[in-house]
Amino acid sequence: MHLQESGEMYLEAIYILSEGGRAVRAVDVGEYRGYSKPSVSRAVGLLKKGGYVETDEDGFLHLTHEGRAVAEKMFERHTTITELLVHLGVAREVAEEDACRIEHAISDETFAAIKRFIK
Secondary structure, three states, X not given: OOOOHHHXXXXXXXXXXXOOOOOEOHHHHHHHHOOOHHHHHHHHHXXXXXXXXXXXXXXOEEEOHHHHHHHHHHHHHHHHHHHHHHHXXXXXXXXXXXXXXXXXXXXHHHHHHHHHHHO
């Protein structure tokens, strides 16, 4: 299943919220991203169907191996691009917003070049 930008954003949100061992429910993702309950429910259903997310008997969301790989990739892109833009003089809030859009659009090749450039 090919993920679209919104799916990547949901996975990244679950990843961020679950760091530190926190249990994550769909409602937490909705609150974190400002999404409606029906939108989150639909997205979680699609992510489960695609094999990216599982839920336990208590309704907590867990990233599968594949889901975690995508989430970590998006998180790395987001943080790296944000820091690059801040270093270039962009206000952090603007850099965060721009990085959120850029992270989904650039190729692996371009991101690798950005990482090489930063180092």
